[in-house]
Amino acid sequence: MHSNASSKPSVLPYKELEESVWKKDICAGCRACITVCPGNTLAFDGKEHKPYQFTPCVDCKACLEVCPRTPANYAAFRSTEIIGPYLDIKSARAGVEVERAQNGGVVTALLTAALEEGLVDCALVMGSDRWIQKAHPMIAYYPEDLSKAAGSKYDSNGVLEALKTVASDDSIRSVAVVGTPCAIQSIGLLRASTNEYAMKLAKKVRFAIGLFCFEVFDDAMVEEVSKRLGVPTWRITKMNAGEGKMTVTLRGGEVKQLPLSSLGDYVRKGCKVCPDFTSKSADISVGSVGSKPGLSTVIVRSAVGLGLFEIALDMQFIETVPGVDSVAIEKVGKLKLKRNGLQ
Numbered sequence: 001m002h003s004n005a006s007s008k009p010s011v012l013p014y015k016e017l018e019e020s021v022w023k024k025d026i027c028a029g030c031r032a033c034i035t036v037c038p039g040n041t042l043a044f045d046g047k048e049h050k051p052y053q054f055t056p057c058v059d060c061k062a063c064l065e066v067c068p069r070t071p072a073n074y075a076a077f078r079s080t081e082i083i084g085p086y087l088d089i090k091s092a093r094a095g096v097e098v099e100r101a102q103n104g105g106v107v108t109a110l111l112t113a114a115l116e117e118g119l120v121d122c123a124l125v126m127g128s129d130r131w132i133q134k135a136h137p138m139i140a141y142y143p144e145d146l147s148k149a150a151g152s153k154y155d156s157n158g159v160l161e162a163l164k165t166v167a168s169d170d171s172i173r174s175v176a177v178v179g180t181p182c183a184i185q186s187i188g189l190l191r192a193s194t195n196e197y198a199m200k201l202a203k204k205v206r207f208a209i210g211l212f213c214f215e216v217f218d219d220a221m222v223e224e225v226s227k228r229l230g231v232p233t234w235r236i237t238k239m240n241a242g243e244g245k246m247t248v249t250l251r252g253g254e255v256k257q258l259p260l261s262s263l264g265d266y267v268r269k270g271c272k273v274c275p276d277f278t279s280k281s282a283d284i285s286v287g288s289v290g291s292k293p294g295l296s297t298v299i300v301r302s303a304v305g306l307g308l309f310e311i312a313l314d315m316q317f318i319e320t321v322p323g324v325d326s327v328a329i330e331k332v333g334k335l336k337l338k339r340n341g342l343q
């Protein structure tokens with residue numbers, strides 16, 4: 001019998017993720033590893049906010065390629081640059097009113113242009129159960145679906161679950177994805193990868209629209225806010241995290257606030273090492289900082305992003321307003337890096 005004793009047994013890729021990401025509590029919770037996995041080997045533990053392995057692994061390494069938190073990928077994303085590369089930066093708003101828009105409704109307007117022009121088959125966004133205010137990934141095929149999904153959801157960054165759903169559907173050729181910087185970093189890694197499973201998925205993503213993001217909270221945050229403010233969750237129409245406060249708008253227009261610092265225990269662990277505030281890997285990034293109330297700051301980064309932005313302008317789905325306060329963006333971005341021990 002041939003002895004194999006001298007060759008070192010190879011470690012399965014998911015085991016590498018387990019050791020270098022999951023066990024170190026630095027998982028961003030982006031679900032890219034689960035989305036790309038051809039064997040459905042991984043699933044997400046919503047309580048622990050990280051994946052786990054539950055079926056045999058076929059050793060394809062796709063998960064390692066697309067994870068933004070492996071030591072190599074994390075090192076590549078670590079940078080003290082806040083705004084990152086761009087072709088254009090503008091304050092903007094939607095040309096028509098977007099009900100429930102978080103800021104200027106620009107993300108909804110860009111996606112509406114993409115759907116109406118037939119540039120994508122669907123948009124992957126975050127919907128919400130408005131009774132309990134719990135976010136869930138959603139596939140929007142029509143502009144009406146988009147208006148239901150407008151507004152920021154602070155309790156989930158799991159939009160790539162929707163990409164997994166459309167991955168095996170051959171009738172869906174191209175999608176727009178809206179994501180937090182970590183999800184958009186994963187899309188950047190998908191696009192750069194030569195792994196066959198990563199490439200298959202990357203081919204479907206025509207537009208990656210990134211949001212600015214300081215942090216995401218765990219599922220219990222909304223319930224805690226509702227308890228502390230003494231209002232049932234169904235009375236909440238909007239939440240906005242910014243300028244040190246969680247601002248909650250209720251049905252009827254009443255506004256209540258809590259200091260964000262009082263919700264510190266609910267911030268996801270993986271957010272506390274996050275190096276990206278402005279979604280630097282996106283085609284277009286959108287946030288509120290840097291623009292006046294009722295407007296969104298739009299950072300157009302790639303040629304693809306510029307194409308979509310120009311089409312939306314042509315269709316008068318968005319309009320721009322002069323002046324972006326880049327210093328304000330830098331300031332909040334640096335605050336995030338400092339909080340996360342990266343500066």
Ligand SMILES: Cc1cc2nc3c(=O)[nH]c(=O)nc-3n(C[C@H](O)[C@H](O)[C@H](O)COP(=O)(O)OP(=O)(O)OC[C@H]3O[C@@H](n4cnc5c(N)ncnc54)[C@H](O)[C@@H]3O)c2cc1C
Pocket residue numbers: 098100101102103104105106107108109125126127149150151152153154155156157158159178179180211212213214215216241242286287288289296297
């Ligand atoms: C968790 C989180 C933290 C943020 N933190 C900041 C911040 O600190 N500073 C800042 O300037 N901006 C921040 N933003 C971005 C800001 O709140 C707005 O989302 C952005 O300005 C776009 O506004 P809009 O009116 O153009 O978008 P809208 O027209 O309201 O559309 C928003 C789109 O984003 C989708 N979406 C909402 N939540 C998520 C999510 N969690 N993951 C993926 N897609 C989602 C919606 O489904 C919708 O399609 C944050 C957003 C999120 C989700």
Ligand code: SF4
Pocket residue numbers: 013014033036037038039040041042056057058059060061062063064
């Ligand atoms: S992506 Fe490939 S290597 Fe990773 S867990 Fe799935 S089958 Fe294993």
Ligand code: SF4
Pocket residue numbers: 017021022026027028029030031032033034050051066067068069070
């Ligand atoms: S950071 Fe994303 S890709 Fe990496 S292990 Fe966590 S969920 Fe998977």
Ligand code: SF4
Pocket residue numbers: 028157180181182183213214215216268270271272274275276
């Ligand atoms: S802070 Fe935002 S981008 Fe960073 S890991 Fe958390 S959800 Fe992702």
